[in-house]
Amino acid sequence: MRVVFAGTPEFARAALERLAAAGFTLPLVLTQPDRPAGRGMKLQPSPVKQFALEHGIAVAQPRSLRLDGKYPDDAAAARAALVAAKADVMVVAAYGLILPQWVLDLPRLGCLNIHASLLPRWRGAAPIHRAIEAGDRETGVTIMQMDAGLDTGDMLLMERVAIAPDDTTATLHDKLAALGGRMVVEALELAACGGLRPQRQPAEGVTYAHKIEKVEAAIDWSQPGEVLARRIRAFDPFPGASAQVNGETVKLWRAQAVPGRGTAAAGTIVAIDDHGVGVACGDGSRLEITELQRAGGKRLPAADFLRGFPLAAGMRFEA
Structure with missing residues (x-):
């Protein structure tokens, strides 16, 4: 089977590695254009x-696939490359570009998407973050037959994964990336023998995982401690939850909610020791923060952080 692959981040690379290891022919990879990164912004x-480059696979990096869009030359070149690839199927994982109908129709078996949620819950750009933020007990991976809608296609395979109480987006990402790679190999093996059984997505239970914005990083201390603890885990590693204290922005990386009926104003430091910094929340609980980071510094356990950034009970965290 000839498989064209479209994807960009580490989540997608895990699937591409599994496809290569399984022996599928990979004539072409589509991925986003190179981006500036690092201190030098190279x-x-x-x-x-x-x-792909390490394994001698041809790469195309169109800025758009719309033949009538802003970059028609990119789209036309990508179309020529896709036609030449003579793919039986396209596998898509976190690619980042909308696939127009001509792309969906080109491979004999269409386009299969690896989506990191239990569809129809958390359609959209940030399903892992939003599942943790919402307090979901489980998530998973759905292999989906792509159509013109936003993650609305028929479901081909689905597997569930429990969300652990200490899972962050980083840890859950790695679990789901490995699962997605295994599942898409299974889906292609079934497709080769006509063994896939598409199922329509239920009309009930649709939610959308909107893209994570940097402005969401600021902690709103008027919210319950449990909500804030989930948000901190959901925003690890990006964008990182943050708050202002002593005139500086501090990133909050690990925390847990401690139930209570405190009366201190939300955001007030009510307890502090080498184990953590306790901050009052809007519902009377407190947030026990155990890993912090100041601007330009490293992520540190509370005891190490406090040696270089003294805090005291009665001080106030702001959003």
């Missing part, structure tokens, strides 16, 4: 491009 290839 152009960096995506993780998917890095893997």
Whole structure:
């Protein structure tokens, strides 16, 4: 089976690695254009491009696939490359570009998407973050037959994964990336023998995982402690939850909610020791913060952080 792959970040690279290891022919990879990154802001290839180049796979990086869009020359070149690839199927994982109908129709078996949620819950750009933020007990991976809608296509395979109480987006991402790679190989093996059984997505239970914005990083201390603890885990590693204290922005990386009926104003430091910094929340609980980071510094356990950034009970965190 000839498989064209479209993807960009580490989540997608995990799937591409599994496809290569399984022996599928990979005539072409589509990925986002190189982006500036690092202190020098030099152009960096995506993780998917890095893997493709290391394994001699042809790469195309169109800025758009719309033949009537802003970059018609990019789209036309990509179309020529896709036609030449003679793919039986396209596998898509966190690619970042909308696939127009001509792309969906080109491969004999269409386009299969690896989506990191239990569809129809958390359609959209940030399903892992939003599942943790919402307090979901479980998530998973859905292999979906793509159509013109936003993650609305028929479901082909689905597997569930429990969300652990200490899971962050980083840890859950790695679990789901590995699962997605295994599942898409299974889906292609079934497709080769006509064994896939598409199922329509239920009309009930649809939610949208909107893209994470940097402005969401600021902690609103009027919210319950449990909500804030989930948000801190959901925003690890990006964008990182943050708050202002002593005139500086501090990133909050690990925290847990401690139930209570405190009366201190939300954001007030009510307890502090080497184990953590306790901050009053809007519902009377407190947030026990155990890992912090000041601007330009490293993520540190509370005891190490406090040696370089003294805090005291009665001081106030702001959003």
